[in-house]
Amino acid sequence: MTNGCAVELIGVNKWFKTFHVLRDINLAVASRERVVICGPSGSGKSTLIRCINGLERHEQGKVIVEGQELTEEVGQVEAVRRNVGMVFQQFNLFPHLTALENCTLAPMWVRRMPKKQAEELAMSFLERVHIPEQASKYPGQLSGGQQQRVAIARALTMEPHIMLFDEPTSALDPEMIKEVLETMVELAETGMTMLVVSHEMGFARTVADRIAFMDHGEIVEDATPQEFFNNPKSERTKEFLGQILR
Amino acid sequence: MTPRPPPHQPMPGPIEWLRENLFSTPLNAVLTLLALVLIWSIVAPFVQWALIDAAFEGKSREDCLRREGACWPFVIERLGQIIYGFYDGTERWRVDIAYLLLAAGLFWLTFPRLPGKWAIGGIMLTAYPIAALIMLVGGVLGLPQVPTERWGGLLLTLVVAVTGIVASLPLGILLALGRRSELPVVRWLSIAFIELWRGVPLVTVLFMAANMLPLFLPGGVTINKLLGALIAVALFSSAYMAEVVRGGLQAIDKGQFEAASAVGLGYWRAMGLVILPQALRLSIPNIVGNFIGLLKDTTLVSIIGLFDLLGIIQAGTASAEWATPNTAYTGYVFAGVVFWVMCFGMSRYAKHMEDILKAGEQR
Numbered sequence: 001m002t003n004g005c006a007v008e009l010i011g012v013n014k015w016f017k018t019f020h021v022l023r024d025i026n027l028a029v030a031s032r033e034r035v036v037i038c039g040p041s042g043s044g045k046s047t048l049i050r051c052i053n054g055l056e057r058h059e060q061g062k063v064i065v066e067g068q069e070l071t072e073e074v075g076q077v078e079a080v081r082r083n084v085g086m087v088f089q090q091f092n093l094f095p096h097l098t099a100l101e102n103c104t105l106a107p108m109w110v111r112r113m114p115k116k117q118a119e120e121l122a123m124s125f126l127e128r129v130h131i132p133e134q135a136s137k138y139p140g141q142l143s144g145g146q147q148q149r150v151a152i153a154r155a156l157t158m159e160p161h162i163m164l165f166d167e168p169t170s171a172l173d174p175e176m177i178k179e180v181l182e183t184m185v186e187l188a189e190t191g192m193t194m195l196v197v198s199h200e201m202g203f204a205r206t207v208a209d210r211i212a213f214m215d216h217g218e219i220v221e222d223a224t225p226q227e228f229f230n231n232p233k234s235e236r237t238k239e240f241l242g243q244i245l246r
Numbered sequence: 247m248t249p250r251p252p253p254h255q256p257m258p259g260p261i262e263w264l265r266e267n268l269f270s271t272p273l274n275a276v277l278t279l280l281a282l283v284l285i286w287s288i289v290a291p292f293v294q295w296a297l298i299d300a301a302f303e304g305k306s307r308e309d310c311l312r313r314e315g316a317c318w319p320f321v322i323e324r325l326g327q328i329i330y331g332f333y334d335g336t337e338r339w340r341v342d343i344a345y346l347l348l349a350a351g352l353f354w355l356t357f358p359r360l361p362g363k364w365a366i367g368g369i370m371l372t373a374y375p376i377a378a379l380i381m382l383v384g385g386v387l388g389l390p391q392v393p394t395e396r397w398g399g400l401l402l403t404l405v406v407a408v409t410g411i412v413a414s415l416p417l418g419i420l421l422a423l424g425r426r427s428e429l430p431v432v433r434w435l436s437i438a439f440i441e442l443w444r445g446v447p448l449v450t451v452l453f454m455a456a457n458m459l460p461l462f463l464p465g466g467v468t469i470n471k472l473l474g475a476l477i478a479v480a481l482f483s484s485a486y487m488a489e490v491v492r493g494g495l496q497a498i499d500k501g502q503f504e505a506a507s508a509v510g511l512g513y514w515r516a517m518g519l520v521i522l523p524q525a526l527r528l529s530i531p532n533i534v535g536n537f538i539g540l541l542k543d544t545t546l547v548s549i550i551g552l553f554d555l556l557g558i559i560q561a562g563t564a565s566a567e568w569a570t571p572n573t574a575y576t577g578y579v580f581a582g583v584v585f586w587v588m589c590f591g592m593s594r595y596a597k598h599m600e601d602i603l604k605a606g607e608q609r
Binding site for chain 2: 053055074078081082084085086088090092093094095096105106109110151154155158
C-alpha cells in the first residue's frame with residue numbers, strides 16, 4: 001500500500017448478474033489529487049466511484065480508502081462514508097427538508113453536533129457555495145443548479161477528506177452548469193481530494209491532475225490532461241475524443 | 247418589461263352556472279331532472295320518517311306507538327348505555343375523563359397554530375393509551391376495578407379502534423420494512439405474517455381468539471375476551487397497514503436512501519429521518535382509509551359476545567320494553583350517523599394534514 005494514498009483500487013472486478021461492469025480496475029488517487037473519470041455511457045464510471053463508498057459492492061479485489069479496506073461489515077462501511085462525501089447526478093436532496101435542514105441532518109445525527117452549531121456550520125458551507133439566502137427554501141423551490149450546490153454543501157458539512165462526484169452536471173440545463181462547475185473549481189482550490197465522473201472536458205483540462213478514460217469496464221487510459229488531450233495512446237481514447245471534441 | 251395581469255375572467259352567476267353545468271344540452275337537462283326526482287323520492291320520505299312523523303318525547307314504547315315515524319325516545323333513554331355500556335354508574339366519570347383527554351389531544355393536533363405538535367402526538371400514541379387503560383380498568387390508585395365484561399357501547403368501540411390504530415401503525419411500519427429487508431429470514435417472516443393475516447377474515451380471527459384459543463391453553467388459564475379481541479384486531483390491522491406503508495416506501499426514489507447512506511446515516515436513521523417521513527406522507531390517504539375500515543370493523547366484535555356501539559343498540563332494540571315497528575330502524579340510523587360522523591371526521595382530518603404538509607414543501 002502506497003503511503004499518502006487517499007483511494008486505492010486493486011484488481012477490482014464487479015458483475016451485474018452476468019454483465020461484467022468492472023474489469024481488473026487498478027487506480028490509485030493520492031491525497032489532494034483530482035482525478036476526472038470519463039468514458040462512454042455504460043462503461044462503468046459511475047459504478048467505479050460508487051464502489052469507493054460502498055454504494056455498490058465489488059466482488060473481487062480491494063478498495064482501500066485512507067488505508068482502510070472496505071469490507072462487508074456495516075460499521076466499517078459507515079466509518080468510511082463519514083470521510084467520503086458524494087454528489088449525485090440527480091442531486092438526491094431530501095425534498096421534505098429545507099436546504100439548511102438538508103445540510104444539518106448529518107452533522108446532527110452522525111457527528112452528534114448540537115443544533116445551533118450544526119446550523120452555523122451548514123450556513124458557512126451554504127455561503128461557500130454562494131446560496132446562503134436560499135437556506136430556508138425547500139429543494140422543490142430551487143433551480144437545478146442551486147439544488148446541486150446545496151447537495152455539494154450537504155456533502156461538505158461532514159467535512160470529508162475525499163469528494164466523489166457522479167456526473168454532477170449531467171442533469172442540469174446548460175446555463176446552470178457553469179455555476180456548479182465554478183463551485184467545484186473553488187473546492188479544488190482548497191486542496192480537496194476529488195474523483196469526478198464527468199463529460200465536462202473544459203473542467204477536466206483545467207482542474208484535473210489526471211484523467212482516466214474508461215470503456216467496457218476497463219480503465220483504458222490514465223494520463224495527465226496534457227497527455228490525454230494531445231497525445232492519447234489508445235485508439236479508443238482517440239475515437240472518444242474525436243466524438244466529444246469534434 | 248412590465249408584468250401584465252391575466253385577462254379578467256368574470257365569475258359566472260348562479261343562473262349561468264346552472265345553464266353551463268346542468269342544462270347544457272337537452273339530454274343533460276333530462277338527466278338533471280331525473281336525478282332530482284330520484285333524490286327527492288328518497289330524501290322526502292326519509293325526512294318525513296326521521297323528523298316530521300317521529301316521536302321525540304316520551305318515556306316508553308307507548309309514546310312511540312302513537313307516531314308513525316322514528317322512535318327517538320328509545321335512543322334518548324338508552325344513551326347512557328350506548329355511551330358507557332354496562333360500566334358502573336358511579337364510575338362513569340372515569341370514562342368521561344378518558345373521552346375528554348382523547349378529545350383534547352385530537353383538538354390540539356387539529357389546529358396548526360398550537361405549538362408542540364410532536365410532543366402531543368407522541369403522548370397521544372404512548373402515554374395516553376396507558377393512562378386511559380389504568381383509568382378504565384382501575385384496581386389501582388384507589389380506583390375500584392371495573393371488569394371488562396361491563397364495557398360496551400361507544401366506549402368499547404373506541405377502545406378497540408384506538409388500540410388497533412395505535413398498535414397497527416408502528417407494527418405495520420416494522421413489517422413493511424421487514425418485507426423489504428435484505429435479510430432473507432426477516433423478509434420471509436414478514437411476508438408470512440402479512441399474508442397469513444390478510445388471508446383470514448377478521449370474523450374468523452376473532453372467533454378463534456375468543457373460543458378456540460382457550461382450548462389450547464392449559465386448564466385453568468382463561469384469557470380475557472376483550473384482550474383477545476384487541477390483540478386480534480391489532481395484529482390483523484397491522485398486516486394491512488404494512489402493505490399500505492410498503493406502497494409508500496416503494497414510491498421513494500432509491501437515490502434518497504443512497505444520499506442518506508452517503509452522508510453516513512445508518513439504516514435506521516436513514517429510514518427514520520429521510521425515507522419514512524416521505525413515505526408516510528404519501529401514504530396518509532391510505533393509512534386513514536385503513537383506520538376508517540378498522541373503526542367500522544370493530545362492529546364485528548359482537549360475534550364473540552362483546553357489545554360495541556352497534557351491538558348494544560341492537561340488543562336494546564330486541565328488548566320487549568321498546569318493541570315498536572320503528573325501534574330497530576331508529577337504532578340503526580342512529581348508529582349509522584355516529585359511525586359516519588367519526589369516519590368523516592377522520593377523513594377530513596387526513597385531508598387537512600395533507601394540505602398542511604403539502605404547503606410546507608411547495609408553498
